[in-house]
Structures are given as C-alpha cells and as structure tokens.
Amino acid sequence: MVAITAPSSIDQIPLVKCPKANAAIIPSIDLSAPGAAAAVADACRRFGFFKATNHGVPAGLAESLEAGAMAFFALPHQQKLDMSGPARPLGYGSKSIGSNGDVGWLEYLLLSVSSSSVPTSALPPSLQMTVEEYTRAVREVSGKVMELMAEGLGVAKEEREVLRRMVVGREGSDEMVRVNHYPPCCSCLLPPGRDCGVTGFGEHTDPQIISVLRSNSTAGLQIMLRENDDDDLPRWVPVPPDPHSFFINVGDSLQVLTNGRFRSVKHRVLAPEGNESRLSVIYFGGPAPSQRIAPLPQVMREGEESLYREFTWGEYKKAAYKTRLGDNRLRPYELVASP
Ligand SMILES: O=C(O)CCC(=O)C(=O)O
Numbered sequence: 001m002v003a004i005t006a007p008s009s010i011d012q013i014p015l016v017k018c019p020k021a022n023a024a025i026i027p028s029i030d031l032s033a034p035g036a037a038a039a040v041a042d043a044c045r046r047f048g049f050f051k052a053t054n055h056g057v058p059a060g061l062a063e064s065l066e067a068g069a070m071a072f073f074a075l076p077h078q079q080k081l082d083m084s085g086p087a088r089p090l091g092y093g094s095k096s097i098g099s100n101g102d103v104g105w106l107e108y109l110l111l112s113v114s115s116s117s118v119p120t121s122a123l124p125p126s127l128q129m130t131v132e133e134y135t136r137a138v139r140e141v142s143g144k145v146m147e148l149m150a151e152g153l154g155v156a157k158e159e160r161e162v163l164r165r166m167v168v169g170r171e172g173s174d175e176m177v178r179v180n181h182y183p184p185c186c187s188c189l190l191p192p193g194r195d196c197g198v199t200g201f202g203e204h205t206d207p208q209i210i211s212v213l214r215s216n217s218t219a220g221l222q223i224m225l226r227e228n229d230d231d232d233l234p235r236w237v238p239v240p241p242d243p244h245s246f247f248i249n250v251g252d253s254l255q256v257l258t259n260g261r262f263r264s265v266k267h268r269v270l271a272p273e274g275n276e277s278r279l280s281v282i283y284f285g286g287p288a289p290s291q292r293i294a295p296l297p298q299v300m301r302e303g304e305e306s307l308y309r310e311f312t313w314g315e316y317k318k319a320a321y322k323t324r325l326g327d328n329r330l331r332p333y334e335l336v337a338s339p
C-alpha cells in the first residue's frame, strides 16, 4: 500500500493536452556504433534529449534496483520517513517537490551519492548496496556520453575528457540519484484511454550537466520540443518508456558550457493512467560546487562571445533551490535575452 492520499487532495496543475504522439522523432543512439559522437551532438542541439542503447549496463542491475525501490515504497509512510528522513532536499519526499510549493503525484528518494551527508546508510542495506552498484555503472554511461558530446562538439582528442572530468571521479563533484515512484492515479475514475491530466512531476529543466534516466515500462515522461521556424508553439512529446535503454537529458549547466549549442530540455511527467506504477531512477551529474560554469574555450569559435554571465555550480544550485520548478533559472544569467 502506498501512503498517498486520494487524487482529489492534491493540487492539480492544469496541463496542456498532449498532441498526437510523434514518438519516432526522439533520437535513439547506439553508444558503441561508429558515428555515435555526431549523432549525440545532433540530438543535443536539436532536442537536448536522446535515448541511449547498447550502453553496457547489465539489465539485472536496473531490475534489482527497481525491485528494491518498489519494496521500499510499499512500506508504511512513517517507516519511509523514519528510514530516510524527510526530503530537505535529500531524503524521502511525498507529493511536495522542493520547498517552494511545487507538488506532484509521486513519492521519491533523493540521494547524494558522492558526499558524506548521504542518507543512503538509512536505507535497507540491500537497497543501499544496489543504489551504489547501479550508480557506479550509470556514472560510467554518463562519462562515456560526455566524451561523445565533446567529440561531437569538435573538441580535440587530447581534451575530450573535459566534460567527463568535471563529474566522474572528480573529488567533491555533486552527483545525485533520485528514485521517483508514481502510483496509479485515476484509473478508478476514468474510462481507459482518457488522459487524466494529473501532474506527476511538473515541467522543468534539470540544472546539472547531464541526467541519465531509466524507467520501468510505465509511460508518463514527456519532453518539450523546441520551437522552430515552422512551428512556434511549444509541443509536448510523449517519450515511450524503454526499460532496456537510458534517456539522456542536457542540463542547464551543459547549455552554458556549450554556449547554447546544446539546450537543456524541458520535461515533465504525467501521472500513470492505468493500474501500473511508474518507477524512474535518475542519475544527475553535477560538478564540484566551486566549478566555474562558463562556455568551454574548447568549443568557442574565435571572437565568439559568451551568452551567459559566469557562475559557479554552488551558486547556481543555491539559486535553483529558491525558485519554482518551472522557472527559467538561466534567465538571470543570460547576457543576451532569450525570446
Ligand atoms: O520521473 C521521471 O521520469 C522524470 C523525473 C524528473 O524529471 C526529475 O526527477 O528530474
């Protein structure tokens, strides 16, 4: 039993109805194929998002984490709170996302996986071990993807680790794992096929450099397509779930590091419509708090000007905690106003 109150009690943020799904347009990239670097860069420029296949993480690892997480979320509410502490922001949270009034139809665990303030020691030991093992594997995927990104951006071979080194294996880097559980929402109230339109996780961009997401086979994730010349209305596109693949998000910091070449992707999650829960696990790769976030000299053309006022990751993260989920957190740092 999941200790979440009835759907009617949560703030139902009005959502734009989804246009017909056009799932085929979400790029799917075999990370080991020749040409992967160019495909990654193209996807990050156009969508800030892609599906990564052939990533080398054994299926059993994600499945064990999924099973352990589902068992944890099935515990009584108070026990989950007692074990992990209330999310501030690390720990166990339910419905409330952050401290600024954002709500969603979910419960979650937010864990820091690189600092000593990790509440994972309060998790059931087998879940803690699985989270740690899974994180080691996904960290490698994120490192590989960041190298492909650098290659696709045209960074010289000797410097292709420039992004990876900010996160992977760097002393003090800010890596987090979030496990989100979206219980079935209104299947009891609506006929099959009707969009219940309840927000699972409201629209936002991820502030870090990179996010690596894996979910079970329950749908709900959507990304916003960037406006283009023919279509200047924002369009939400459902992302068909694929438990065998990872989904890579460009975060705000990577947008700045690439001087806007890669764009952080707006995304959201709708609460599940059927009887199945959605379970997602997201690895967020952030740098050390003192890391300066400014366009990388390796990607800038001669004479190119920075589009952003520089900041440190620590400053940005602190500012992000003071904003609402859907706020454009990069706007205060833009030197050339976006439309
Ligand atoms: O749960 C999901 O599928 C995505 C959630 C998300 O975007 C996040 O936790 O930042």
Ligand SMILES: [Fe+2]
Pocket (backbone or CB within 6 Å): 204, 205, 206, 267
């Ligand atoms: Fe996100």
